[in-house]
Amino acid sequence: MKSNTTVTSIDLTYNEIQKEGAQFLIECLKSNSTLTSIDLEDHIGIFINTLAKKMQTFDLSEKKIGDEEVQFIFECLKSNSTITSVNLSNNDMTNEGAQFISECLKVNFAITLINISNNQIEEEGAQYISESLKFNTQVTSIDLSNNQIRDEGAQFISECLKANSTITSLNLKNNQIGENGAKFLSESLASNSTITSINLSSNKVGKEGALFLSDCLKTNSSITSINLTNLKIGKEGTQLISNCLKLNSTITSIYLEDNQMEKEGAHFISDCLKVNSTITSINLAGNDIGDEGVLFIAECLKSNSSITSINLQRNGIAKTGVKFISESLKLNSKINTILLSNNEIGHEGAQFLSDCLKTNPAITTITLSNNKIEKEGAQHLSECLKLNSTITSITLDMNDIGDKGAQLIGESLKTNSTLTAIDLGWNSIGNEGANFIVECLKSNSTITSIPLEDNNVGKKGLQLILECLQLNALKNKK
Numbered sequence: 001m002k003s004n005t006t007v008t009s010i011d012l013t014y015n016e017i018q019k020e021g022a023q024f025l026i027e028c029l030k031s032n033s034t035l036t037s038i039d040l041e042d043h044i045g046i047f048i049n050t051l052a053k054k055m056q057t058f059d060l061s062e063k064k065i066g067d068e069e070v071q072f073i074f075e076c077l078k079s080n081s082t083i084t085s086v087n088l089s090n091n092d093m094t095n096e097g098a099q100f101i102s103e104c105l106k107v108n109f110a111i112t113l114i115n116i117s118n119n120q121i122e123e124e125g126a127q128y129i130s131e132s133l134k135f136n137t138q139v140t141s142i143d144l145s146n147n148q149i150r151d152e153g154a155q156f157i158s159e160c161l162k163a164n165s166t167i168t169s170l171n172l173k174n175n176q177i178g179e180n181g182a183k184f185l186s187e188s189l190a191s192n193s194t195i196t197s198i199n200l201s202s203n204k205v206g207k208e209g210a211l212f213l214s215d216c217l218k219t220n221s222s223i224t225s226i227n228l229t230n231l232k233i234g235k236e237g238t239q240l241i242s243n244c245l246k247l248n249s250t251i252t253s254i255y256l257e258d259n260q261m262e263k264e265g266a267h268f269i270s271d272c273l274k275v276n277s278t279i280t281s282i283n284l285a286g287n288d289i290g291d292e293g294v295l296f297i298a299e300c301l302k303s304n305s306s307i308t309s310i311n312l313q314r315n316g317i318a319k320t321g322v323k324f325i326s327e328s329l330k331l332n333s334k335i336n337t338i339l340l341s342n343n344e345i346g347h348e349g350a351q352f353l354s355d356c357l358k359t360n361p362a363i364t365t366i367t368l369s370n371n372k373i374e375k376e377g378a379q380h381l382s383e384c385l386k387l388n389s390t391i392t393s394i395t396l397d398m399n400d401i402g403d404k405g406a407q408l409i410g411e412s413l414k415t416n417s418t419l420t421a422i423d424l425g426w427n428s429i430g431n432e433g434a435n436f437i438v439e440c441l442k443s444n445s446t447i448t449s450i451p452l453e454d455n456n457v458g459k460k461g462l463q464l465i466l467e468c469l470q471l472n473a474l475k476n477k478k
Helices: 019-031 042-052 067-077 095-105 123-133 151-163 179-189 206-219 234-245 262-275 290-301 319-331 346-357 374-387 402-413 431-441 459-477
Strands: 009-011 037-039 057-059 085-087 113-115 141-143 169-171 197-199 225-227 253-255 281-283 309-311 337-339 365-367 393-395 421-423
Touching: 067 095, 095 123, 123 151, 151 179, 179 206, 206 234, 234 262, 262 290, 290 319, 319 346, 346 374, 374 402, 402 431, 431 459
Parallel strands: 009 037, 057 085, 085 113, 113 141, 141 169, 169 197, 197 225, 225 253, 253 281, 281 309, 309 337, 337 365, 365 393, 393 421
Antiparallel strands: none
16 A cells, blocks of 8 residues: 555455554555545544544544553654644543653644643643643644643643743643642743733632732733633732733733622722723623622723623623613723623613613624513513614523513514524523514514524424524525
């Protein structure tokens, strides 16, 4: 086969080709220029077929691959020059497997993206990977999330980042990095000028770690996106991060979800956003800021001209809080995405939003799932959607709007020509409500998605709605 110039495909399934036989096939592929497909069973077969097809992306995620198979794969990749992206997430790799990857990365000059998340890599494994990346000049993105890396492992990664000048994206989500690990990473990020995106969410950083991170972000000039979700930084940590963002001029996207900031933290964020002019997307979900906290956010949004997306889900916001938001949106013409699901705005809150959205010229996406809107709120939103010409996507699932609410929403679809997706799942809608939707869709040519999960609509009603949506999809393709 090394010298064969005619065969392009070979089927070797249902054989007992072990690793030794697979190695012979790989050696053959190095000199063969016509073979583009080899069918083999198991994970090694997938790998060999990837080589045969000269594909750039290699994905063996969720295959229960252990260290022995990792060794075989990365031994072969040492001399491979076509595969640039490797995904071995959700497998059974340990520190030993990380060592094999490290040895490969010292000599491989093709791989740029590597995902080894959801394995069993600890400090020792982090050390192996870090040592190779000190000298590797090709890898730009590495995902180490959902492993078992602690502070010592974070120190090894930190040392690597001081020497590495090619990595732009680093994911360390959901490890066991504490305040000391945050300190090590902050020290390297203060001087690192290539990392643009870093994910530290769901670690054990706390407010003490937030101090180190905030000091780092005052001087770092490359990071544009940082994920600090679920670090339990609290009000004090939020204040530290907010103060540093007053000085930082590069971060455009920040995630601060689930950090126990409450209304005081919202106040700190508000003060920051009054002077920061680079952040375009901010996630404040799950922080229990309530109506008092959202008042601070709403006030800053009246004058902020950079934020285009804000997430305020799961914050205990009721009708008073959404009134504050609505008033700010009457003055703000930059925000195009606002997420308000899993609050308690009720039908009165829906009215405040609807009155605002009738004339708002910017919002294209809004989520209102699980907000106790009911049929009265659906009526207000229906009136809004008859006039609004910018919203393309709205979620109204889990609001108990019933058949009457479905009818009201359906009426708005007769005249609305911008909405393409509306989620009505979990709303106690029966066949009667489905019939209203079908009738309205007959005169609507833009809606292509209406999820209706967990309602009481029969198969016939669902089929009729699906046919209408498919017809719209075809119209929009022309």
